[in-house]
Amino acid sequence: MSQTTPELSDCYDVLACGFGPASLALAIALVEPSPNPTPTYSSLGGLQEALGRASSPDKDAQRSRAAERGPLKACFIEKQEQFKWHPGMMLEGSNMQISFLKDLATLRNPQSAYTFLVYLASFTPSRLVSYISRETFTPSRREFSDYLAWAARKVEGDLATQGGQVAFGEEVVAVEAVVGNESSDVRILKVTSRDVKTGATTERFTRNIVLSTGGSPRLPHHLSTPDIEASGRVIHSSAFLDRIHPALDSLTAPLPASRALRVAVLGAGQSAAETFLALRDAIASHLPADVEHRPQIDLLIRSATLRPADDSASTNEVFDPGMSQAVYGVDSTGRSVMLQAAKATNYSVANPHTLAAMYETLYAQQVEVDIATRDNASFAKINRDPKLAIRPFIELTGARPPASADAPLTLELWHSATSLRSSDEYDLVICGTG
Ligand SMILES: Cc1cc2nc3c(=O)[nH]c(=O)nc-3n(C[C@H](O)[C@H](O)[C@H](O)COP(=O)(O)OP(=O)(O)OC[C@H]3O[C@@H](n4cnc5c(N)ncnc54)[C@H](O)[C@@H]3O)c2cc1C
The missing domain is CATH 3.50.50.60 (FAD/NAD(P)-binding domain)
Structure with a gap:
């Protein structure tokens, strides 16, 4: 006061x-x-x-x-x-x-x-x-x-x-x-x-x-510990373009010949889907011409599949100009009912065009691998094209920081469909987590 x-x-x-x-x-x-x-x-x-x-x-x-x-x-x-x-x-x-x-x-x-x-x-x-x-x-x-x-x-x-x-x-x-x-x-x-x-x-x-300060980037709490933040291996999608190339510079220069670079993307919304696709070119631009192991980019999603945003005409009325006043006029219960009903427009969903582009990319990568395998051809070109994969039913339950500057960090994962647990190593994690 x-x-x-x-x-x-x-x-x-x-x-x-x-x-x-x-x-x-x-x-x-x-x-x-x-x-x-x-x-x-x-x-x-x-x-x-x-x-x-x-x-x-x-x-x-x-x-x-x-x-x-x-x-x-x-x-x-x-x-x-x-x-x-x-x-x-x-x-x-x-x-x-x-x-x-x-x-x-x-x-x-x-x-x-x-x-x-x-x-x-x-x-x-x-x-x-x-x-x-x-x-x-x-x-x-x-x-x-x-x-x-x-x-x-x-x-x-x-x-x-x-x-x-x-x-x-x-x-x-x-x-x-x-x-x-x-x-x-x-x-x-x-x-x-x-x-x-x-x-x-x-x-x-x-x-x-x-x-009108907008939203704040949200990281899963397992990834916001001081040790992990200090490692610089976790990037929120809101800082993707500012941080991805410096991070890849430092990761690909000392990359051991013995293993592939592995990057995880967390989230099932538009930002996760877009960064998943963008990583392919970003990583490729940092790889040496004779890279031995094909980099891997995994999209870790909680759900069974990626879901398209509901963009139908009547659903879109949620965003009509008169809706702010209408939502303002109801009590807190009415507001939460309304927000819940509007979730399929925006939360953990992606644009159908982005989803189609993603499927096309996965398919095109499979075509190249199938042809090279059948013809017993060199994988040199394929190794320079990071492999994209979607891993459904994955819940992040813990994380450990890298043991050294060029070691990966460890994600503790729970597979909700099988109840199996695994510890998976990734060099970098991108969070499209809202
Ligand atoms: C990648 C991306 C794509 C999107 N695309 C669309 C789209 O196509 N269509 C759509 O409708 N929505 C889209 N959105 C949703 C987005 O929230 C809106 O587009 C829009 O940015 C919201 O505007 P805003 O002013 O509320 O918040 P913001 O755009 O977040 O702006 C808030 C501003 O407040 C400033 N600020 C915060 N705290 C302080 C402080 N303490 N002091 C001074 N300044 C401060 C911030 O620097 C920022 O400039 C998208 C969001 C993202 C992340």
Whole structure:
């Protein structure tokens, strides 16, 4: 609790911790006039009605109050030094999982200057027609991330004209209530951030706070012991691109001729599936031309098979704009029922196209092995193509750090279908574990 009472003019109307896509969409909504009337959308699967759609606020009344009040002064604090959207997973060839029409602005205001279509048209010559010729709703992740960065740069300027700012390179470290002299009501919050380079702290005051810090990488607890973390042999998928090549450099240089490099990927979701496939090229690029043993990449999954994400039209209504308000309006039991029902859209499931690509890759590898075996041909080329394998029904029950710098680490595994246990050695573990 802080007793410092700031001048009201020093106070922001809104301060957001984090400047990812959620905050970016909010920033755009704060600088753009809302359309009149506010769009409302049909909901054919009945979900919103079931949760009590009537609880939606009167947006037109909100808009007229906003017009009377004038522009809000907003601050966004972001610990990264510039706008970046999941840079550790910007894998070549990866695509968005949702339609570009669900961009930062279209559903709030189809005429916004911040839509993906306006971004495409911002190039000279415009990429709009070429994009249309692709006949797809899903841009590459590379292109969409550039769209987000474009919107971030644009909104920074618009926020500044309203007295707002985006503070990059600062991490929010504390939020405190400020108690005024005349009343014990908390009307203002003090937000402290630390400069990620210098450590210097800054205090700001705000009437409203938005927490949009995204998720935090989750490692299985067996792999988050100090010994194992210090070994550098466990990489969370969110840091995949930053860490995979240095890790492979240090592992492949001293790789003993007596054994193959072995890498495990844990998880059955989209990130696990994508890193599993990406490891094939990443490892191949580090192998000596005369590698003797074929590297092995195992995808360890708890379930029997990888499951496709449910992307059907009525299931997708879970993500309709009106759903946030509908879910907000129900009690905690209703919310957990809803979250459970929505799991098949996002958790431990992968995009059907990724699953198809994975099966095709496994099949193509089998074709090469079958032909070489039948013809008694050299395996030199095959050895340079890491073997991908899926290991179902595997539960991680323990782990031991490597005994030396070039030794593997040991995973204790329980095979749920047979109740057998095994100790398996891997040089590197990638966690696509959420
Ligand atoms: C690889 C990958 C692909 C995805 N693809 C899709 C997709 O195709 N479609 C889809 O709908 N969703 C997708 N998602 C889901 C993803 O959660 C959303 O796309 C989106 O990133 C969520 O935005 P956000 O702003 O809530 O969180 P984030 O994007 O995580 O942003 C949060 C921001 O807050 C910052 N931050 C955190 N703590 C602090 C602090 N204390 N101080 C200051 N700043 C802080 C972080 O640095 C970060 O920039 C994907 C996720 C991943 C990992």
